[in-house]
Amino acid sequence: MKVAIIGGHGFLGQRLAKRLLQKGEAVGPDGALQPIDELILIDQVAPEAPLEGVTTIIGDVAEPGFFDRALGDDVTSVFHLAAIVSSAAEADFDLGMRVNLDATRALLELCRAMPIAPRLVFTSSVAVFGNAPPMIEDDTPALPLSSYGTQKVIGEYLVNDYSRKGYLDGRCLRLPTVVIRPGKPNRAASSFASSILREPLQGEMAICPVDTGLSLWIQSPRVVVENLIHAHDLATDAWSDGARILNLPGLTVTVAEMIEALARASGDTSLIRHEPDAEIARIVGSWPGAMNTPRATRLGFSKDETIDAIVAAFRQEELGGAR
Template sequence: MNILIIGGGGVVGQKLARRLAERGELRGQTISSMVLADIADPPQPEAPFPVASASCDISDAAAVAGLIDESTDVIYLLAAVVSAHAESDFDIGMRVNLHGVLNVLERCRALQSAPVLVFTSSLAVFGGDVPDPIEDWTIPNPQTSYGAQKAIGELLVNDYSRRGFIDGRAFRLPTISVRPGKPNLAASSFMSSIIREPLNGQEAVCPVDLDFPHYYLSPRRCVENLILGAEIDGDAMGSSRSMMMPGRTWTIGQMIDAMTAVAGPDPAKLIRFEEQPEINAIVKGWKYDLNPAKALSLGLKADDSFEDNVRYYIKDDLPGA
């Protein structure tokens, strides 16, 4: 079993690589090798099998061709230009989120080896005038360039699977919180920083009010779902390979209360509320009443509480913990 993680330098990619190294197997087979690819060589986890790093810009078809060959059994396609970045720079969003994904799919088609391909999409494919609750089969209506690019990626994964070029599956990720590291250019970045920074003794800015609801999943649970997502039999997914990954909806106030329940009252005092119109313009259009029925029926899971999300961050990622 040879695994390729494209986007292997990111938070989810690194956690996925470490978890696969611990497991040592996927889809009932022993892992023979793993390659982590990103725009710069990603760090490699210790593993009982060979692990390699590769630098690859997926918008370069030749670079993608050098990354994927007939021996590649499972591809995790995690790489993306995130929401606010794709909105502010249309060209780079299209280059990576659309043409980069197409380059990967076309390489698989050319090889005729039909690898399992796990594509991370986004709930940003929904928006505008859509019904509540949103179901897996609700027609995407993205209101950002990022959402549109992800929706196109889903359609391509579905059609390339129908044609037998890949064995694909696309998971619309909830916002992953609490993410370790520094804030990124995602519009949702504050949804981790308002927990992460206070737990690190640093001030954080929240651009929305306490009643703002959103749909979340912890990094730990996301990784477990991505592993199970690769192991699901393609026929079990039916005619559509796209589905929501399970999460839960909490308000900002509930998230802060969860942090207080786990870590005491002091971290919450470091949160400052300050409106940011450019962020509000994006996140206010996101929908929150979601029914991930297909993924739940296939065994994927949400976190039990946001207190768990906080505990996972403290145990897995808090510096010095």
């Protein structure tokens, strides 16, 4: 089978690719496990550390005809991770629409034209909820208050409808805030959630732009990757209720509790500078801090148990266990 990861050179795309290479197989259109014959990673920039055993394609996903040239008509499965993130999509409306919406529509149209409908896993976000109530339920309506959230919820509805029509076999996952991301801060409004742990653990300064009482709904990179693969491999009839959109389970934690976990892990909390940013606070503050996800639990999706375990995993996987 031929598997493509759109956004394959980002940190989640690279982790997902490594895990798929490790597994060597995935569920095919017939519902049975099949060997992965080719793994294609597509992104606009080259990877920092190219992986062996994959096909790398670099280009503009929003360029007309790009997906037709890059993928052809024989892709079995697609993981669509590529996006202009929250603050960047808010700052540049046209860029966000071009990548988050126009490119997604182009990808869905390519899937529609394939002789065999491929499986497609689309990563959405908790940003689809705006001015969220204290507890999000599975049936809480999505009412985004950001361009990014709006673009994501439109993508969800498109995947749902293309699936209803039989053009593809789609699964949309609303990812919690991913903590702890490796690397450096990016333009995501939630970037600080990783930075206030990641940088001090490495003896570097970090900026916290929000009130420490803010609650976040989070999930570790390891659990996100396992949930992406689980969503892909679930039988089609698991989604037979017509809802191809799923709130993923997560962990509720306040910024203050994250800083306390940093201290327990021997991180220097004095390296965190508190510099309020009203725009970041507005965006992130509109997202849910807690969700009740019985449907995801019933379908077998995973969650993290504690913030301390997330910090310990980061130190082990990214810092070699260094204190």
